[in-house]
Amino acid sequence: MSNLVSGTTLAEIAALIGDVARANMLSALMDGRALSAGELAYHAGVGAPTTSGHLAKLTEAQILAVEKQGRHRYYRLATPAVAQALESLMSLSAEGPKRHRPTGPHDEAMRAARTCYDHLAGRLGVAIADSLVARDWLRLADGAGLVTPEGDRFLCEFGIDLNRGSGKGRTTGFGARTGKRSHETSARPLCRTCLDWSERRPHLAGRLGAALCQHLLQKGWIERVKDSRAIAVTPAGSAGFADVFGFVPE
Amino acid sequence: MSNLVSGTTLAEIAALIGDVARANMLSALMDGRALSAGELAYHAGVGAPTTSGHLAKLTEAQILAVEKQGRHRYYRLATPAVAQALESLMSLSAEGPKRHRPTGPHDEAMRAARTCYDHLAGRLGVAIADSLVARDWLRLADGAGLVTPEGDRFLCEFGIDLNRGSGKGRTTGFGARTGKRSHETSARPLCRTCLDWSERRPHLAGRLGAALCQHLLQKGWIERVKDSRAIAVTPAGSAGFADVFGFVPE
DNA sequence: CGAACATTTCGCTCGCGGCCGAAGGATGCG
DNA sequence: CGCATCCTTCGGCCGCGAGCGAAATGTTCG
Incomplete structure (x- = not known):
């Protein structure tokens, strides 16, 4: 194989986004505001421990930034570049005529x-x-x-x-x-x-x-x-x- | 949870990119040219059957486009938007000061x-x-x-x-x-x-x-x-x- | 036609990682 | 303080999916 570096890092970052729970959290954060871990757990539809693990990974990868305020921890997208990357991924997913989305x-x-x-x-x-x-x-x-x-x-x-x-x-x-x-x-x-x-x-x-x-x-x-x-x-x-x-x- | 649709579709697309083998293939295709399945297998570092499965998924999701020519099948990035999304993901991965990359x-x-x-x-x-x-x-x-x-x-x-x-x-x-x-x-x-x-x-x-x-x-x-x-x-x-x-x- | 090559399909194994319950800090409030 | 709330860490379960070998399909040659 040829270029290891770009492939693996690309995979690492994309894999972080490519999980339903984490993607739901990121989607919820796409409005630019900061949400607490609990709110993100709700958006993701998973329990608190799972959420905590996800958030730790996303923060470690500098996709999210965290700010502790009292007993809450508020998470937000780390940089505008993150928002831009997410947006470009979303436009990709709309490409296919594929199956119709439920459209609630x-x-x-x-x-x-x-x-x-x-x-x-x-x-x-x-x-x-x-x-x-x-x-x-x-x-x-x-x-x-x-x-x-x-x-x-x-x-x-x-x-x-x-x-x-x-x-x-x-x-x-x-x-x-x-x-x-x-x-x-x-x-x-x-x-x-x-x-x-x-x-x-x-x-x-x-x-x-x-x-x-x-x-x-x-x-x-x-x-x-x-x-x-x-x-x-x-x-x-x-x-x-x-x-x-x-x-x-x- | 709130917005199912964007979260799941975002996850689907990102998960496709978030696999080392597939990411390596995509990286190799980032020069805009089309490569055969065999060449992509080499770049990805996996066997032919595995490669075939990956390529089928990426094509299905309209991330890649395929063109058959004789007994070869040439794959390329389906649209410029795909290239743009990949590039924005790559810039994200360079964010952290993290561990130094080997830099071959x-x-x-x-x-x-x-x-x-x-x-x-x-x-x-x-x-x-x-x-x-x-x-x-x-x-x-x-x-x-x-x-x-x-x-x-x-x-x-x-x-x-x-x-x-x-x-x-x-x-x-x-x-x-x-x-x-x-x-x-x-x-x-x-x-x-x-x-x-x-x-x-x-x-x-x-x-x-x-x-x-x-x-x-x-x-x-x-x-x-x-x-x-x-x-x-x-x-x-x-x-x-x-x-x-x-x-x-x- | 039959050999050589490229790619796909099938069946299987196996390991990574998401998920939860229970327990352990941490912080705020009365 | 002691309890409630929010979050994290730990241990264990389990399912998804990447991977390969073997064999099938298809395509180009001689």
Whole structure:
């Protein structure tokens, strides 16, 4: 055999994700928040001891980070790169026409709108991306997005300033580090797109995606659904999306 | 438990990758070429029957595509999305400072320069990206890259026209499909970056990355190393890189 | 056609790893 | 303090699936 190193490490990391219990935990953590071991046990559908073992492995592999708070231990995805890897795996799994997924009611809510780590996904996320593109505020190509000057102006008015720290710099994290000319590097705001696993179309990720999601939550247009990654559009949001983005979010 | 669907499907796909033999096969296929079942058996380090079973599973899951040619069966990664997912998993596995990897000689060649599906990675890939950024021909931010007008001019002179089909449109594949305004969408060439698993720094992927790799091969500056994803820089390449990109490729 | 080769199917073994119950820290609260 | 809660460690059970050898299928030659 030839390249041992990449094969085994790839297998190690994938095997950690490739267990139903652990995958359920990771899915639950995909909304970017931290959950306690007990909550994760519930999501995974296994007992506490089993959960503990899984979490130890995932933490050891730096897939999760842990923060102890009193007698609870809160686990979260260690880095944005982890979220990105998980998302790309999920889009793969949607590939085959295969057997139809049961599509429970809970599932349907997720398809409509959900968070994907720090940004919006589902039909809502795709619709927002489409809207920005249709207005020529954003141009997508090759897995990346470029905010046009008009788009930048709109976002500014809307309350998002990409050139400042609105997204808290949590994303992949270059741009500031690449050269010593960080001020110049992001002269034109960029963003990353992310292939939506339910819609099979791109939605907005990266700094822009995170800033948008945060801003919409803050504006009260959308809100998190308890105990789920699903997102609900408020009445104010319905009006707002129609008015500003030109679509009615179902 | 909450979201069954995403968890189980995520686990299914990850478990397929999370086996040493299969991961080795996938790693071997990461150079974008198609390999026969026999060759894959060799790379995986297992016997022919075992290999056959693995390949059947991977094909069934649409991770691989198969093409029969005579008495051989050639397998390749089914889509660019698969390559992207694998790459993101590999960058994850490099995260931990953990135990030092053995770093065999073969491995060292891969770290110096290798192909990553359809583009260049390793120190060479990173150096090219750095060079383009340093000359302000390319700006990186947020996992995406933007070719500046000067950069576009340089690439054109160099023999790469991003606005035409130099990359054969094999990448993630938006841009042409998103709106009906494909001609306008790529008014300013974009590209995707890819976090190098050995260097922990971004290199160029997407259309630009693929076009560059292809062009450098064609120019004879680099060539594939037999039976490996490693890439060797030719004498012509050494001179060329120093001349055009301003660095000596070791 | 028959020999050589590539790949698959079948039947089997065996070891890794997920799972739980019980017991052992750790932390908070009255 | 003493009890309740949250989490972990330990020991043991058990099933899934990777692996191989032998034989079947298919394909290219001479």
